Amino acid sequence: MQEVGKTAFELTLDAAKNRTTTQRLLDSRLALSIYEVVLALGISRTTVYALVKDGQLELRKVGRRSLITTASVESLLREGSIDG
Numbered sequence: 001m002q003e004v005g006k007t008a009f010e011l012t013l014d015a016a017k018n019r020t021t022t023q024r025l026l027d028s029r030l031a032l033s034i035y036e037v038v039l040a041l042g043i044s045r046t047t048v049y050a051l052v053k054d055g056q057l058e059l060r061k062v063g064r065r066s067l068i069t070t071a072s073v074e075s076l077l078r079e080g081s082i083d084g
Contacts, residue, residue: 031060031067040073051076 032040037048037057048068051057058072 029070031062031069032073034066034068037068037073041077 034045034048037043038045041048048057052059052068056072056076058069060067060069
């Protein structure tokens with residue numbers, strides 16, 4: 001049930017602040033929204049798109065949605081560094 005007065009993004013933000021929830025997202029999903037990646041990694045949206053452009057994150061379009069594969073997020077955390 002949605003909390004009164006909160007947008008879906010605010011609810012996602014609240015959930016992503018909980019590290020257990022963030023880990024569950026990475027463990028259980030094949031792809032994350034741009035906002036979920038922003039929240040999970042603690043970086044800006046601009047940085048996410050820069051990482052996509054540099055080939056460090058893999059972006060997939062599904063209809064109008066832009067999704068980042070969780071495999072590329074995990075790979076970035078394991079092997080890469082975020083150059084800002």
